Amino acid sequence: MLTCGMENFVVSARKYRPATFDTVVGQEHITTTLKNAIKTNHLAQAFLFCGPRGVGKTTCARILAKTINCHNLTPEGEACNECESCTSFNQSASFNIHELDAASNNSVEDIRNLIDQVRYPPQSGKYKIYIIDEVHMLSSAAFNAFLKTLEEPPSYAIFILATTEKHKILPTILSRCQIFDFNRIQPQHIASHLASIAQKESITAESDALDLIAQKADGGLRDALSMFDLNVTFSADRTIRYKEVLDNLHILDYDYYFKLTDQLLTGDLTQSLLTLDEILRKGFDVHQFVVGLCRHFRDLLVCKDQATVQLLQVTENVRRQYLEQSAKAPMSFLLSALSIGGQCDINFKQAKDQRLHVELALMKLANLRNVLDWNTLPTTAPSEAPLNGAEKKTAYHRLTEANP
The missing domain is CATH 1.20.272.10 (Zinc Finger, Delta Prime; domain 3)
Known part of the structure; x- marks a missing residue:
């Protein structure tokens, strides 16, 4: 029989998912630009976030969506986390933010349903935001159906597209988006982020062990957090050791x-x-x-x-x-x-x-x-x-x- 402690476990990638631009790791060139765009009200109608997996594309899309509709932005351009819009977003109950996973919803019919939703303005708040993840998976017919809406969207609609494979997206779509290229996260940034999580969770970690996880993650923070969880689970005394990480991740020293x-x-x-x-x-x-x-x-x-x-x-x-x-x-x-x-x-x-x-x-x-x-x-x-x-x-x- 499972204990309550086991039921309550949340993987680090979800538990420590950034909720503000400032907490995003290793993508300062993007978060600074987005904050400035919000503060100066220079928002594009369509954004395209590209980059390898696990570097923060969907996370940044959600933070951007939340911040755009916040009623009381901070002087730094961050969401207040207290207004009605932020609260409903945090509870996954916002009617203004729609997410579509194009990997499993890639047909013309799925895009037509989305276009039908776009016709109606938001009941409260300024914008309706559509986040389309893995957008390169859309069929060419779905891309064509989406093109007209992307070309002339209503003033209240903002599209945020995310993809790991920019080269698969039609040039006509690319030309209508503001494109942001996400970097692989530097190993030292990953190691430092893991060290801060270890401190919060009262986990002892050898710095060499965290550096090894950061190297193995190859620029993906999500992969690094999964490896971090694996090594914490392996250790009976909540200590991450270099030698054990070598064995667990099967790395040649x-x-x-x-x-x-x-x-x-x-x-x-x-x-x-x-x-x-x-x-x-x-x-x-x-x-x-x-x-x-x-x-x-x-x-x-x-x-x-x-x-x-x-x-x-x-x-x-x-x-x-x-x-x-x-x-x-x-x-x-x-x-x-x-x-x-x-x-x-x-x-x-x-x-x-x-x-x-x-x-x-x-x-x-x-x-x-x-x-x-x-x-x-x-x-x-x-x-x-x-x-x-x-x-x-x-x-x-x-x-x-x-x-x-």
């Missing part, structure tokens, strides 16, 4: 890539193959490992120059490790390693024995030390005079031997 690169730099083929075996025995996908290793080489390469270190999206502790290993790795090794790793990735699907295919790539990588004549090569990008013809030929032969 950075340490493996650092260890393997050290082994390749010293030409230790035996330990390299044993490290690969350990990774595979832990159940990690061998193709994902190849992609991760190429990514690791790329990150080491961007550490070679102070101007590009900012492209590294990792925690301070991991950044320090990258800078240390990058100083030890010659530029020529990293370029050749990226070439070998890229070829391994491209040909992976065609390989009959995929493990052997990856092991062969590791053999080539471990042999780069002998091929490239380590001691005569600089560890950073060379700035001296260009090579003469004979030197170019020698360098070319070395690289082609390294990357057959």
Whole structure:
């Protein structure tokens, strides 16, 4: 029998859904523009919110709808949360705000019903707002039926369309909308938001663990909150630990890539193959490992120059490790390693024995030390005079031997 505590659980993505523009994470360029439009009464009749999933499109659409109809806007351009319009919105009982999910209501008939509703002005409040989610799912006939209304909407109607696939929307629709492109949310913003939720919920969380969740979420806050809930549920003492997050989300730790690169730099083929075996025995996908290793080489390469270190999206502790290993790795090794790793990735699907295919790539990588004549090569990008013809030929032969 379920206890009351279990019945009352609300997932973090719903419990901490932003209710004002100021609480939206990582989309300041959009929230500032919308607040200014409301304050100066420069509202478009149709908005199109585009961007990847879980970054706040529908949330911003709801906040915009609520704020437009608020009777007592704050000086900052936020909804008061107390007037009749705000109260009815908070209780999901507003007659002025209509939501349509185009994924399941994509026929001409559904759009005709919506157009019929648009004809009637609002009973109270200034605007009737129509939020159409996943608008790219509308059939072309439904798009055409919707076009006339979007072209000449009544003064009290505002349309807010949301989509993850802008390229699927007709140009005639796009030209009639004010388009807002939502960004993937930066990992540091996600981690900081998770830390504030952990504090509110009296959850202890290691900062490295939250950073790992933020990296894995790939810019989607909703995904990050789902992973956060999973790890809280796993922990009996309400503590989120780095090692447990690695296991729960099945992530290959950075340490493996650092260890393997050290082994390749010293030409230790035996330990390299044993490290690969350990990774595979832990159940990690061998193709994902190849992609991760190429990514690791790329990150080491961007550490070679102070101007590009900012492209590294990792925690301070991991950044320090990258800078240390990058100083030890010659530029020529990293370029050749990226070439070998890229070829391994491209040909992976065609390989009959995929493990052997990856092991062969590791053999080539471990042999780069002998091929490239380590001691005569600089560890950073060379700035001296260009090579003469004979030197170019020698360098070319070395690289082609390294990357057959």
